[in-house]
Amino acid sequence: MKEQETLEQRLGEQGVSRRAFLKFCAALATMMALPPSSASAIAAALAKAKRPSVIWLSFQECTGCTESLTRSHSPTLESLIFDMISLDYHHTLQAASGHAAEQARDEAMKAFYGKYLLLVDGSIPLKDGGVYSTIAGRTNLDMLEEAAKGAAAIVAVGSCAAFGGLPNAQPNPTGAVAVSDIVKDRPIVNISGCPPIPAVITGVLAHYLTFGELPALDELGRPKAFYGETIHDRCYRRPFYDQGKFAKTFDDEGARNGWCLYELGCKGPTTHNACATTKWNGGTSFPIESGHGCIGCSEPKFWDAGSFYTPLSAPAADVATVAQVSMVAGAGAAVAMGALDRVKKQKLQQSREKLTVEDLKGD
Amino acid sequence: MSTSLQRGIASFVGQIDGPIASFFTSCVHCGLCADSCLFYTETQDPKYTPIHKLEPLRRVWQQEYTFWGKLMKKAGLSKPVTDEELAEWEPLVYDSCTLCGRCSLACPVGNDIVYMVRKMREGMVASGHAPEGLKGATQRAIELGSPMGVNINTLRAQIKHAEKETGLTVPMDVEGADYMMVLSSAEVAEYNDIIGAVTRIFHQAGVSWTIASDGFEGTNSGIQIGSSDLAAELVGRIVRAAERLKVKYVISPECGHAYTALRWEGPNLIGRPYPFKVIHIIELLDQLRSEGRLKTDSVDETRMTFHDPCQMVRRGGMVEQPRNLLHMVAPNFVEMSDPGLQNWCCGGGGGVSANERANPLRTRAFNRKKAQLDEIDATTIVSACSNCRTMLLDGLEHNHMPHEVVGLTELIAEHLADDKEGKAP
């Protein structure tokens, strides 16, 4: 194996100028909310970096996270997998299949033990011994535990890996859990979202490659740089919320004027993600801009947080039926208690001694 | 627990009905009722806050009629009502409440507080916690026929006097008369001019009426002490007399609680509707006036004002009637502040006047009336309640005030149009 080239060398060979490289680093710094001065540090670190080995395990997933990554505009998937990292195992992208694929993973895990970055998408089913998802005859749990041992850090990509996601939604038929429910002794970063914004995936990878450590995380293990604020706080429709101007249906004047979607169920106020600032697909739009409320996909348990069309101020469960039943029960109880009171009063009446003038005369 | 306490609490439990439960449920402790009670306004002592006077009853309600209260009681966590406590509350329930009902109009959540006090007194008297003065008055009423000790002989003497004065006959025990006049003890004993007055008025108006020798006393101490049993007995006497004489109407005298007892509580006390109607004397006079059967031919130029008796006005609904009559004879009539439904009590209603212990407090409470009177320069106070009249006279005397106090019926009678037949020689 030839001595590994640095990123800067590789880029140079491919005709990427140093100037363009620095520009990329500056863009990266901005995206990660780092001070502009750190761009040169990033450049220095990236210029020296070898391509670290990355192993990507896919469990109970829909491949949406990988698809999202392919839509990354900066850095692009090509520059990521050909220049920045060595993607040594990835079901959807790798050439090898079957045993050859498994072998590639084994080899990479051996060669870079303790150094490789483990990316996981999809949840892990634990019910019934994990039979609900197997690869090469092995359970996801088995494979995750093995791969986690030699990982320098783990990136849980997407809400399924980060929080259990859709498979974990009630009634969780397969006992699906998140990576962090299983692996406790490795640094884990959760890049939630269904799917996550591609720039967030690549941004976190770039941060790791640059600084050799994970970025600052919130209490749910998400990078603060991207999940530090709510959609609502940065939403271009926020002024309408503050003014109390709400679209009432998906196709009224308010909807056409871009008024706030709160009443149509937007979960932006309780959702931490960067959609409102980075937007999607190269800054084209994001769900709210395209007329649909945020469904809260980067938050734990968002599938079970009530209908996507129920305003945050409304109950997430059926309260009307509960109230109806309660009213009947309350009325029943009142009738019963009323009858008891009546009996009590009748008894009192029967045993009552009439007050006579003798009673006034006292003892 | 003593038998009497047990009896009292059982009475509380029995008295608590939908309205009382609702009132206790609704009270938000805003304290606005304090402002409406002259015992509070004149003393500024918070214990006279009307709703506070009901605390023992409230606790019985809570312990017997609410879910949590029952639970707490079962768990032994609630404070039982004791004899000592009832003794402590006795002056609050009797001495400092005239059942005037002003608080019931003030309560923002709509609590009829006076209704509650009335009910609470049932339990108080059953448990033996009633003022001695009121007990004595009630005892006299039952045993002698009148709280003041007047009897049929006293009445006969007064009637004779009235007949002499008016030259007219006062019909006694006339079966088949339309109206049966009932009087209050005070009217028989002190304000006996009223007998002549009504005799002349009825004569002029051609009213067929009578007085029953076995049912002339309208004062009902039973209501005041809070005993339905005793009140029923007292009301029963009048009912029996009216039924014996087969009258169409019974006239309630110028006496507030007599009116309440006879008009509103009576049928409920005896447990059946009356075969006759009850009408207040003022109500009747106003009716005669509107029918043109009551004519006056002179006026009194004195500056007069009207003291609204609580039971007749606020709790009886007769606001306009006395004023209509006054306007016939008193061109210089002036209203006190807070007239009509919001008038301030004389301080002696609801049995307070019969309760010597309450005298000092009652005297203090009269300051309110004094202040009202000081605001206007009336020289004569007209009222239509013998008890009010007594209280006003008491208060005026105590405060060295010069006002005269007259009864409305007498005032009207004084100015009756010249009537050859009716006019005294």
Added chain:
Amino acid sequence: MSRTVVVDPITRIEGHLRIEAETDAEGRITQASSAGTMVRGIEIILRGRDPRDAWAFAQRICGVCTLVHGIASVRAVEDALKYEIPANAQLIRNLMTGAQYIHDHVMHFYHLHALDWVDVVSALKADPKATSELAQTVSPSYPRSSPGYFADMQKKVKGFVESGQLGIFANGYWGHPAYKLPPEANLMAVAHYLDALAWQRDVAKLHTIFGGKNPHPNFLVGGVPCAISIHPEQEGRGKGPHYRGGEGATSLNMVGLANVQNIINQMREFVDQVYVPDTLAIAGFYKDWGAQGEGVGNFMTYGDFPAQGINDPASNLIPSGVILNRDLSTIHPVDLHAENEIEEFVSHSWYDYSVGKDKGLHPYNGETTLHYTGPKPPYENLDTAKDYSWLKSPRWKGKAMEVGPLARVLMMYAKGHAQTKELVDMTLSKLDLPVTALYSTLGRTAARTLETKVIADAMQGWYDQLIANIKAGDVRTFNETKWDPSTWPALAKGAGFMEAPRGALAHWIVIKDGKIDNYQAVVPSTWNAGPRDPQGQDGPYEAALKGHKLHDPKQPIEILRTIHSFDPCIACAVHVTDPDGEELVKVKIK
């Protein structure tokens, strides 16, 4: 000596697929078993939820197909509630579905399927100049075809390979004799692999404009979520945010619409100049694959791309029907609501039915009761005589059906769709192959390319109609009349169908008291990848693999070629199969 060849995981697909094949002494496959090895139970999760939310759950069946389940779901609810949608909403759904086809098929060809045919390592030996000539011959108008471009590309590949870190290309079957392309063709294909990666990023934006993001754009029962923000100045209306929207209001404004036109142009250019020529060029080297990998010979479509609304099937660009035994002369009608037509069987699946495992159930009455009976992991082999998959086995009137591009092209061809006929005939004549070559691995791959061309061309028409509607003042995108669940009947059933890129897709929903009572998705990959039925009839994957001769059982590239030609999407298939190993000599391929 017979052996069992296991390929698990099948990569470059969506989801978790396992193939177990038994080969005879010559290495010829005698029986293949297709097993889906992952299940999430989405149909179970959907029960009791708001039907209006269902699309979002259903859409997460697959992030590659990404919008098809969303559309099938909203259509199912709309069918159940007899919910009409505005014309603009239908056009926007057509545009989004069309974009999905074009995006998905191109990515499948270059990023999932190509490495079965293209030897990346061989590209290092290519002459950039000759490559340029080849490229210019194949596609004269595509600009990125200079010798310098290919030289750079080769340098890039070289640098990559020489770095020693092969990444996603590690352990490919490079140098396998089944690779037949000359080095120049390999280099050209590698270059287009990267070109396509860049291109797909941009064209995905069409979904983002209408649906807010891609993957997983947003949908809406009763229309589409994005209101049209075209604001002609109106008399008497004030200015400023109080009266008007903020910052262009929605993404579907003048800029967004212009962007949609640009993307359509970009799509058509790439399809015409790269995808179609590359398919034809590569196919020329693999004509032998026009004679193997057929499958069951029955084809089915549900139809899609209505011009006049979903309830007028005659206006569909893709017609619906069933072709039995290659007989293109008779198109059998398909009725999704008829309980005796489409049924799902679980006789070889890890599910239980209350009516017994050998009975079929129409999706309205469908059941999803997980019951794993396979070997305890880790295992070497599945028991393919018993239950072996998380996929069910759907059948139309008891018959296995292939769905997908080939079915659609055959249907359009059989119905005489002019452009399809012309494209098919042109392709066959260019490759000098008979019509029967369509029933093959190669035919399936070519059909995918040809339908992409047909749909790319149709995109412009839908766009023009949308613009015409807006110009005429019709900006309606959502019908709110049945949005409120209180307007719904107590019980409603509906089927939402569509042609997904991978084939006929339908969701069946039963709505009771405003909640989902039952939800069943029968998806293309269930039709194609499902296990054998009670009669022992193979599913299309299984049938297609039969007879393949493995040159080297340790490098079963032949299996990958045929399986990939179906473009498996196993997460979609929700129910998956597992094979159980016979006590034969088990050789794990190395």
Added chain:
Amino acid sequence: MDAQELLIWVRGAGLQIAAAVFVLGMSYRMLHLLLIGRKKSLAEARGSEWAGGLRTMWQRSFVLPKLSPRGRFTVVAGYLFHLGFFVTLFFLSQHIALFRAVFGFGWPALPRGVIDIAAVLSLGAMVALLAHRLVDPVKRLLSDYQDYLTWALSFLPLLTGFMLLREIAFEYVTLLTLHIASVELLLIAAPFTKLAHMFSTFISRWYNGAVMGFKGIRT
């Protein structure tokens, strides 16, 4: 349980529990009040119970007796508090969306500025009322722990709601959770405390007014 799960709980199960307790407790309590009943008067009526009862139910909200300065303070502050509470409860668009979701119908909202003013006035009035309760001898005598508890239970929803609209001190998820949770506490406590006056007031007024109406007293 993280912040989001807590929010889901308070918006879901928590709200169901609170609604169940509130509705069950209130319907029990109010119907019980009516069922305890009262004896029908045998006296001859001079007016209509219904007219008097209904009139008082409505009128007692507006017709006030003459009051002392402390009484006036209670009434003014009380009005401000109740009015602000009702305005924010029933006319904030987020709340109307809630009613629409639960009952299937809604009504137009008031502008945010009006809501803000109402909320501030209401909050201020509540603070003043609490201070008054602590210093005024009458109120102090009447008050027990329940008065302070119910004050807090009514104050918190207003306060957290106001903070929520502005995202003061905490972030949205936390504030929304606190706001809904505080409302749930209020709902749960209401049937068992003096908060029950929100309904029983009308029953009380009816009884009071009915007696007056029966006697033909024009109040």
